[in-house]
């Protein structure tokens with residue numbers, strides 16, 4: 164398993180905590196369930212906090228608490244389950260979440276690019292470090308034309324056309 | 335029609351390279367069939383009973399002659415010399431080899447075509463009225479809107495892994511020839527009280543196991559809000575559509591389970607958030623796209639032509655073709671010509687490469703180089719000068735493309751069925767051929783009048799059999815092919831699901847049964863103007879049931 168972020172494979176500094184595990188010191192990612200039941204304890208700790216959501220756990224449930232989390236890990240139980248694409252866009256574009264948005268689960272070569280377009284910036288890829296990085300780099304190069312505006316800042320065909328027309332009108 | 339600019343072309347080119355790489359990774363074993371499956375599906379590649387099948391998108395059923403010629407070339411070079419037009423206005427090639435597929439896609443891209451999103455749980459090709467831009471009854475050409483939707487939905491990062499496939503249709507005319515009410519989203523261009531044009535939005539139509547007619551959730555959507563509203567619908571569906579059971583995953587089930595009102599509320603709430611975002615369509619952008627669909631350079635022609643009238647009165651065969659296959663055009667002196675892909679006893683929707691080349695030539699010669707495919711699996715030349723109709727007809731006739739049966743009983747719609755499809759219970763094509771032969775005589779067809787028979791080989795309802803005037807569904811009864819009949823369905827502006835009339839019929843019985851239904855209709859109709867559907871609506875199913883199964887039986 165490799166964690167890819169900012170065009171690098173990075174060491175995962177976070178402890179992905181099971182619900183049964185005792186709270187350690189350091190930075191932890193907890194389940195929604197644990198966040199709901201142990202909220203006060205978790206807030207009182209000194210380490211940083213992350214949360215993981217399964218695809219059937221709508222982030223609506225944590226919108227009030229977004230500032231608490233440095234990481235939100237959205238799980239793809241299978242790559243065919245596309246709910247987290249919407250969750251990611253809503254978290255980034257509507258609710259202004261600016262921490263790490265991590266894609267976990269069935270994260271594959273042919274979807275990481277779409278995930279990035281929707282606002283994910285970290286990817287847990289089930290492969291060795293070199294392979295995982297290559298997967299990410301290859302996927303990034305694949306497409307350069309985009310029709311849909313998302314929060315990723317990539318220019319859409321429509322905006323490029325408008326710019327062209329303006330340039331023409333000016334010259 | 336729409337012409338790609340550099341951006342559109344680049345996207346398609348990149349997509350082909352992406353797919354070439356995916357095919358290579360599959361061939362080398364890097365991708366398992368399970369991982370490859372959704373990728374090939376997203377590129378229109380199905381695995382059928384005997385071979386791979388490639389479904390090529392014909393965006394909203396409009397193509398030019400160069401594209402049709404390329405289909406002919408592909409049919410010759412990579413297939414067995416023919417292709418099949420589907421009820422979604424697309425074309426399918428039944429025998430391509432996996433290794434050839436990237437090259438086929440490259441050949442297609444040379445004429446601005448592709449197979450992107452013709453399958454898979456994503457937004458599919460948007461379909462529309464085959465007479466768009468030509469028909470006398472339309473408020474506005476729907477195709478620019480289909481093109482705007484095409485671009486927005488192509489490789490949408492958020493909506494590529496929906497709970498299930500997603501199909502949209504748009505009509506610009508009150509007489510709905512695009513069956514919008516049985517699509518996941520149906521859009522109907524209409525006017526509000528101020529006279530402005532906008533859309534009535536319907537959601538949750540669809541057939542299959544649970545047939546449903548779409549519900550209107552917005553009476554009037556301003557045009558410039560189209561994309562934000564669609565994005566809102568899709569976002570609600572992507573989050574809340576069911577994913578636990580693929581038979582309950584279409585949007586119709588969500589709409590049904592929470593109710594159309596609640597669904598509309600969710601959409602409205604989401605829409606308020608994004609209505610004024612970058613998705614808001616600037617007027618210049620709409621005009622820019624609309625300009626691609628400007629009417630061709632029509633000539634000013636007189637209202638009457640004695641040369642044409644003379645041909646009609648002197649050549650009975652031609653007159654029949656005109657009567658059945660030619661429709662009124664909004665431009666004086668022009669006509670819409672339907673090209674039947676339903677020769678008597680033939681395979682509905684099939685067309686061979688010589689015929690494709692011919693249609694391309696005829697389009698260049700007579701119809702501004704443009705061709706339409708229809709959801710009834712036929713072709714259309716939309717802008718033919720009335721005075722050219724005779725020449726056109728003669729050329730079509732030479733190639734077996736002038737069957738004068740548009741809208742008549744032999745204009746049957748049939749899916750590939752058990753001859754190709756891995757999901758089929760029964761054969762559809764041979765049944766269509768037998769019915770066509772039984773009713774092949776033209777006088778008899780005229781006597782029977784307007785009627786639509788739709789045959790699906792299984793409950794997936796690829797031909798929309800539920801909304802056929804007579805629907806025939808293939809079912810499996812202990813390993814035997816059986817056919818279940820529905821009556822009274824319709825796909826137009828008064829869309830309705832047909833009623834199942836009784837127990838399934840065997841392959842031997844079913845053609846006779848259709849004949850019994852037709853004879854029953856002929857006996858009980860009030861006059862020759864009362865169509866099968868009108869008669870059925872007047873008298874109900876009982877007389878038909880009794881004729882089929884005997885009085886007193888259920």
Ligand code: HEM
Pocket residue numbers: 380381382387419420421422426498499516539540541542543580584748749750754755756757794795796797798
């Ligand atoms: C390899 C051949 C094919 C396969 C495996 C296939 C499979 C399916 C399946 C599984 C569905 C049901 C989806 C659902 O309800 O969730 C469906 C629906 C549909 N298919 Fe096909 N199909 C095939 C060929 C065709 C062809 C040739 C056409 C056009 C003639 C077509 C047009 C449609 C349409 C219009 C629907 C939507 C029906 C509805 O409203 O629910 N399909 N298909």
Ligand code: SF4
Pocket residue numbers: 749750751752755756757758759790791792793794795796797
């Ligand atoms: S209706 Fe059934 S048999 Fe016919 S093409 Fe569709 S899936 Fe295949």
